[in-house]
Amino acid sequence: MLFSKLSEKIDGLDTSSISEDRKATLQPLIEFIQAKVDAKATINLNFICTHNSRRSHLSQAWAQAIGTYFGINGLFCYSAGTEATALFPIAAQTLETSGFKVETLSTGNNPIYSIKYAENSPAIIGFSKTVNSEFNPASGFAAIMTCSSADQGCPFIAGAEKRIPITFEDPKAFDNTPMQLEKYDERSTQIATELKYVFSQIKKS
Numbered sequence: 001m002l003f004s005k006l007s008e009k010i011d012g013l014d015t016s017s018i019s020e021d022r023k024a025t026l027q028p029l030i031e032f033i034q035a036k037v038d039a040k041a042t043i044n045l046n047f048i049c050t051h052n053s054r055r056s057h058l059s060q061a062w063a064q065a066i067g068t069y070f071g072i073n074g075l076f077c078y079s080a081g082t083e084a085t086a087l088f089p090i091a092a093q094t095l096e097t098s099g100f101k102v103e104t105l106s107t108g109n110n111p112i113y114s115i116k117y118a119e120n121s122p123a124i125i126g127f128s129k130t131v132n133s134e135f136n137p138a139s140g141f142a143a144i145m146t147c148s149s150a151d152q153g154c155p156f157i158a159g160a161e162k163r164i165p166i167t168f169e170d171p172k173a174f175d176n177t178p179m180q181l182e183k184y185d186e187r188s189t190q191i192a193t194e195l196k197y198v199f200s201q202i203k204k205s
Helices: 004-011 020-038 055-069 089-098 148-153 180-200
Strands: 043-049 075-081 101-106 112-116 124-126 141-145 160-165
Touching: 004 055, 004 089, 004 180, 020 043, 020 141, 020 160, 020 180, 043 055, 055 075, 055 089, 055 124, 055 180, 089 101, 089 112, 089 180, 141 148
Parallel strands: 043 075, 043 141, 141 160
Antiparallel strands: 101 112, 112 124
16 A cells, blocks of 8 residues: 555546647557556566656656556566666655655665655665666566657667657756756656556556
8 A cells, every 4th residue: 555645646646637649658658558467467667768867766656656556466667777877866855745755775976765655565776777787677678768868869778678758858957946846846746647647547457
């Protein structure tokens, strides 16, 4: 069971705000997940952005939580970058504000975070890593490209069963401005709303 604050946040997400064009962008992800559910197969989703620091982590955490919210079994969500940097602290803080429980496990140039979404589910381990990291699946996954530069810069993702571009604007543009927290929350909410729509379309057998 999800943490109550997180569950309430997902309850309140309004999927009717998503445009038809955007729904068309999300459709390949729906089809990938549905095919795995129908086959009773493991669902591996790897969200990929250039630096694996913001959008890919937000997407990973929300996908895992919202898939659980909708009772999708065998779902494993990952994130990666075309290069490794660090999970940006404001991205982690934004998840915490939404109801995830975030704990810093190690500090340094590339800190490691525990990101929990439910009392009895394993924590997401959040840190920046490249697409070929041993931490991520080597094959049989959907590579979901969350930023256009990663989509253009990574024409081939080794081991990906399907490549799905679902790009989001980078909240980094507002770093160190008075609008920083607001813009990170706005992007996080957009990602969560769109993933709620995706998982709400899945028919469980």
